[in-house]
Amino acid sequence: MKSRNGSDLWAFFEPRSVAVFGSLKDGMGLGYVLIKNMLDFGFTGRLYPVNPSHNEVLGMKAYPIVNEVADPVDLAVVITPPPTVPTIIEQCAQKGVKAAVIVSENFADAGGEGAKLQQQLVDITTRSGIRIMGPNTVGVFNAANGFTTIPYPFGYDKIRRGGIAYCSQTGVVLPQCQPLEDRAFPISKMCDVGNKCDVNEVDLLNYLADDAETRVVAMHLEDVKDGRSFMDAARKFAARKPLLIFKPARSEAGARASASHTGSLAVNDRIYDTAIRQTGAIRVNTWQEYWDIPKVFAYQALSTGNRVAIISHSGGAGVVATDSAVESGLAIARYSDATLDKLAKLSPRLAGNPIDLGPPLSLTDDPMSLQEEVIATVLDDANVDCATIVLYVGTMAPISYIVEMFDRLLKRVSKPMTVWFYGTSLALVEEVSRQLEGLGVPTYTDQETAVKSLGALVRYSRFKSGLEGTTI
Amino acid sequence: MKSRNGSDLWAFFEPRSVAVFGSLKDGMGLGYVLIKNMLDFGFTGRLYPVNPSHNEVLGMKAYPIVNEVADPVDLAVVITPPPTVPTIIEQCAQKGVKAAVIVSENFADAGGEGAKLQQQLVDITTRSGIRIMGPNTVGVFNAANGFTTIPYPFGYDKIRRGGIAYCSQTGVVLPQCQPLEDRAFPISKMCDVGNKCDVNEVDLLNYLADDAETRVVAMHLEDVKDGRSFMDAARKFAARKPLLIFKPARSEAGARASASHTGSLAVNDRIYDTAIRQTGAIRVNTWQEYWDIPKVFAYQALSTGNRVAIISHSGGAGVVATDSAVESGLAIARYSDATLDKLAKLSPRLAGNPIDLGPPLSLTDDPMSLQEEVIATVLDDANVDCATIVLYVGTMAPISYIVEMFDRLLKRVSKPMTVWFYGTSLALVEEVSRQLEGLGVPTYTDQETAVKSLGALVRYSRFKSGLEGTTI
Numbered sequence: 001m002k003s004r005n006g007s008d009l010w011a012f013f014e015p016r017s018v019a020v021f022g023s024l025k026d027g028m029g030l031g032y033v034l035i036k037n038m039l040d041f042g043f044t045g046r047l048y049p050v051n052p053s054h055n056e057v058l059g060m061k062a063y064p065i066v067n068e069v070a071d072p073v074d075l076a077v078v079i080t081p082p083p084t085v086p087t088i089i090e091q092c093a094q095k096g097v098k099a100a101v102i103v104s105e106n107f108a109d110a111g112g113e114g115a116k117l118q119q120q121l122v123d124i125t126t127r128s129g130i131r132i133m134g135p136n137t138v139g140v141f142n143a144a145n146g147f148t149t150i151p152y153p154f155g156y157d158k159i160r161r162g163g164i165a166y167c168s169q170t171g172v173v174l175p176q177c178q179p180l181e182d183r184a185f186p187i188s189k190m191c192d193v194g195n196k197c198d199v200n201e202v203d204l205l206n207y208l209a210d211d212a213e214t215r216v217v218a219m220h221l222e223d224v225k226d227g228r229s230f231m232d233a234a235r236k237f238a239a240r241k242p243l244l245i246f247k248p249a250r251s252e253a254g255a256r257a258s259a260s261h262t263g264s265l266a267v268n269d270r271i272y273d274t275a276i277r278q279t280g281a282i283r284v285n286t287w288q289e290y291w292d293i294p295k296v297f298a299y300q301a302l303s304t305g306n307r308v309a310i311i312s313h314s315g316g317a318g319v320v321a322t323d324s325a326v327e328s329g330l331a332i333a334r335y336s337d338a339t340l341d342k343l344a345k346l347s348p349r350l351a352g353n354p355i356d357l358g359p360p361l362s363l364t365d366d367p368m369s370l371q372e373e374v375i376a377t378v379l380d381d382a383n384v385d386c387a388t389i390v391l392y393v394g395t396m397a398p399i400s401y402i403v404e405m406f407d408r409l410l411k412r413v414s415k416p417m418t419v420w421f422y423g424t425s426l427a428l429v430e431e432v433s434r435q436l437e438g439l440g441v442p443t444y445t446d447q448e449t450a451v452k453s454l455g456a457l458v459r460y461s462r463f464k465s466g467l468e469g470t471t472i
Numbered sequence: 473m474k475s476r477n478g479s480d481l482w483a484f485f486e487p488r489s490v491a492v493f494g495s496l497k498d499g500m501g502l503g504y505v506l507i508k509n510m511l512d513f514g515f516t517g518r519l520y521p522v523n524p525s526h527n528e529v530l531g532m533k534a535y536p537i538v539n540e541v542a543d544p545v546d547l548a549v550v551i552t553p554p555p556t557v558p559t560i561i562e563q564c565a566q567k568g569v570k571a572a573v574i575v576s577e578n579f580a581d582a583g584g585e586g587a588k589l590q591q592q593l594v595d596i597t598t599r600s601g602i603r604i605m606g607p608n609t610v611g612v613f614n615a616a617n618g619f620t621t622i623p624y625p626f627g628y629d630k631i632r633r634g635g636i637a638y639c640s641q642t643g644v645v646l647p648q649c650q651p652l653e654d655r656a657f658p659i660s661k662m663c664d665v666g667n668k669c670d671v672n673e674v675d676l677l678n679y680l681a682d683d684a685e686t687r688v689v690a691m692h693l694e695d696v697k698d699g700r701s702f703m704d705a706a707r708k709f710a711a712r713k714p715l716l717i718f719k720p721a722r723s724e725a726g727a728r729a730s731a732s733h734t735g736s737l738a739v740n741d742r743i744y745d746t747a748i749r750q751t752g753a754i755r756v757n758t759w760q761e762y763w764d765i766p767k768v769f770a771y772q773a774l775s776t777g778n779r780v781a782i783i784s785h786s787g788g789a790g791v792v793a794t795d796s797a798v799e800s801g802l803a804i805a806r807y808s809d810a811t812l813d814k815l816a817k818l819s820p821r822l823a824g825n826p827i828d829l830g831p832p833l834s835l836t837d838d839p840m841s842l843q844e845e846v847i848a849t850v851l852d853d854a855n856v857d858c859a860t861i862v863l864y865v866g867t868m869a870p871i872s873y874i875v876e877m878f879d880r881l882l883k884r885v886s887k888p889m890t891v892w893f894y895g896t897s898l899a900l901v902e903e904v905s906r907q908l909e910g911l912g913v914p915t916y917t918d919q920e921t922a923v924k925s926l927g928a929l930v931r932y933s934r935f936k937s938g939l940e941g942t943t944i
Contacts, residue, residue: 105831109787110821153867155896170788172894177786177864182898222791248791251798257782257826258791286920287792310729314649315581316642319694319720319730320759326723349582354729359577392649395625422644424627426654430898445917448758 009207011099015074017046022079024057030079030151041146076100086120093128101149102135137194138171143187152176162186163215163298184434188213205233216242216297222258238280246290295442296453300416302461305385307333309378310354312390318354328455339381379413386416394423420450481679483571487546489518494551496529502551502623513618548572558592565600573621574606609666610643615659624648634658635687635770656906660685677705688769692718694730710752718762767914768925772888774933777857779805781850782826784862790826800927811853851885858888866895892922
């Protein structure tokens with residue numbers, strides 16, 4: 001299958017026409033919910049429900065069998081009992097369908113008969129060339145065109161379009177399980193590769209390397225099908241765009257658990273660790289890092305160096321940020337004499353790094369202006385490469401003031417920064433975070449990850465400039 | 473100052489009468505806001521505003537000077553410019569006030585003149601015996617009686633009463649900066665010791681060891697005033713109740729930052745690490761661990777062993793939990809043959825540990841009952857000491873079903889457990905978490921901390937049983 005854009009997975013993410021195999025029971029059938037999800041998210045490709053028990057669903061004609069669809073079909077989405085799946089895929093291949101997402105589970109993941117059925121799928125893809133994602137996957141979501149293969153209710157209807165592709169080997173990472181509207185992650189594409197009977201992490205990396213929407217990939221992997229191919233693909237990908245890898249099943253028990261989850265085999269974790277590092281990818285180790293660290297790459301340019309300014313409403317938080325910065329490979333910036341002079345003029349309690357804004361703000365009648373001047377002054381310093389900022393939001397510092405301040409600041413300074421908000425209301429913290437990311441400034445739900453993200457940015461910036469023969 | 477309950481800080485947390493020194497400007501003055509906060513949280517002790525510019529505030533008589541208060545005063549709260557503070561404290565000492573919280577900043581934290589003023593405070597406390605908390609502190613909050621010394625708006629009016637005392641060397645940890653209503657942490661007392669010119673972490677540990685409301689202490693410390701006394705106090709405390717210590721300023725740069733934040737000196741971090749371990753306390757390393765790990769001690773009994781059952785709606789999350797469990801010192805429980813038989817009867821896809829509920833639940837018409845039986849069966853197994861559970865909440869699993877299920881489960885099983893919810897709505901995740909903690913089951917905002925918390929529980933349970941000569 002050759003792509004319209006030079007790589008070979010386009011039919012999974014940008015199909016022009018889709019056949020849906022599954023229950024069309026009104027409001028509940030998985031095929032019905034899937035079609036509804038596509039319509040809700042604005043997918044405008046042609047849809048062909050295939051189910052012999054229905055003539056019509058959601059105002060669309062339903063077909064008893066895929067052969068009866070007259071038009072060409074790019075993609076099949078299959079959510080039917082496992083024993084029915086090989087025949088359906090065979091019929092799709094005969095019809096010339098380019099690719100299929102098999103959502104149904106109980107294949108290699110269940111062992112026994114399921115494993116045999118999966119082998120039949122492998123035989124069909126090998127013989128016919130139809131590409132298969134899954135089985136045992138919820139498949140894909142594409143924020144650019146609203147296309148999805150997820151047959152479960154989302155519970156919300158907005159996903160912010162942006163530069164992060166989240167890939168995984170588990171469905172829990174996809175929109176039907178995650179607060180993507182509340183957190184407003186800037187997403188290009190999402191994908192769960194499931195049992196990987198055909199399409200795997202290597203295909204995804206090759207496809208996403210060419211995907212103009214994707215600036216960074218965060219990849220959850222429980223195992224790798226072919227180590228050498230993966231290393232090659234990861235190396236090529238990381239030379240172009242940042243690649244973050246969350247590889248659980250680190251422990252022996254975790255690897256055993258993974259084997260029963262996805263039918264995959266264990267490899268000593270240290271081998272993964274070394275391999276990931278060699279490719280230029282960055283390993284992350286928790287769900288929180290997997291979700292949050294990519295934001296710095298989606299929103300910020302690379303960093304020209306590792307000298308960080310730490311600016312905080314809380315002295316205690318400034319100390320914690322300093323530890324995190326050092327542990328993430330950042331250097332605590334030493335401000336120039338000119339900057340120190342300017343800061344001293346702004347307030348006698350301003351000196352050094354981290355900057356504790358608490359005392360100076362309590363001594364002035366115009367804390368918002370002082371705060372803005374301090375941030376601008378520090379980021380103007382040639383000795384500073386990036387900044388992490390900790391701010392209170394709440395009754396004493398309303399959202400509108402904060403967002404307007406950053407709007408002005410971003411016209412004055414352009415170095416990478418990350419922000420962590422704290423306050424008495426989770427709703428306010430979430431709202432100001434969403435609004436700030438609307439301006440292109442990444443925000444974090446915990447302070448340590450806000451700092452670690454800058455560490456990851458600097459590390460990748462160094463790797464990239466090393467490839468390009470420049471220094472950082 | 474001898475206490476009513478055998479230790480010596482009662483006047484800070486349980487004063488019968490309080491003099492407030494600070495601006496009484498309507499709605500804005502820090503003294504005014506403080507008094508309002510105490511009234512809002514239901515403090516019923518006697519209040520004496522002291523300010524020569526006002527005759528009355530919030531319906532109370534204001535006094536020009538503390539001497540004019542006829543009744544005895546247990547505690548003074550001082551929020552006035554630094555140069556005025558020594559005289560106020562002197563007058564309080566003469567009046568026989570037992571203790572003072574000095575909220576004002578710009579003392580040793582500012583150096584120079586501020587450091588001299590702080591020395592005057594030290595001289596007064598030494599000479600007169602009046603106990604001083606601070607300066608440069610927001611002081612205390614006591615969930616049992618609504619008493620607080622915090623002069624900033626809270627933005628909410630409910631704090632769940634419970635067993636955790638959060639102590640810190642920074643104000644950012646106190647209620648005016650944290651979503652304590654939204655997260656519903658079960659709190660006994662909170663305290664920021666600030667510059668520690670008198671009251672310090674040792675006093676707090678001694679006091680809280682005897683405090684019937686407090687089951688566990690989480691202590692944020694940037695430095696320790698007297699290492700030997702601290703070790704003694706921590707050892708004595710940990711022999712009675714769990715003690716979690718968050719000691720930032722781990723890095724050299726962090727220690728320098730701390731020195732300018734609180735005027736304290738740096739000590740090599742490895743010394744702290746060894747010392748903390750020797751006392752039986754448990755070190756935590758992030759804000760999230762500081763806030764969340766204590767919940768397992770507040771809500772659960774100690775564990776009789778380290779064999780954990782992992783039950784999850786997501787196979788991917790089960791693998792991550794397995795890694796976290798192993799890395800936290802837990803052993804993955806091996807179910808008895810009887811349990812494995814029961815599980816196999818419940819569903820052919822149930823076996824092993826972690827349990828991935830996904831496939832079995834998709835194969836049954838009554839997922840809620842199956843889920844309940846699986847959890848009860850596993851926790852009944854004599855080979856299982858504790859459990860960590862990962863559940864989806866949302867349109868497909870409403871809050872009421874989940875809470876009712878745990879209500880029934882808690883009548884059948886009593887082993888320690890932690891729960892992590894995921895879903896598409898942050899509000900739903902927060903709501904089900906609050907409700908489940910209402911039943912006494914600790915919940916977590918991230919999966920890894922839910923598992924680490926069980927690790928901490930097991931570690932402390934072992935330490936405690938070692939002291940008592942039992943084995944675990």
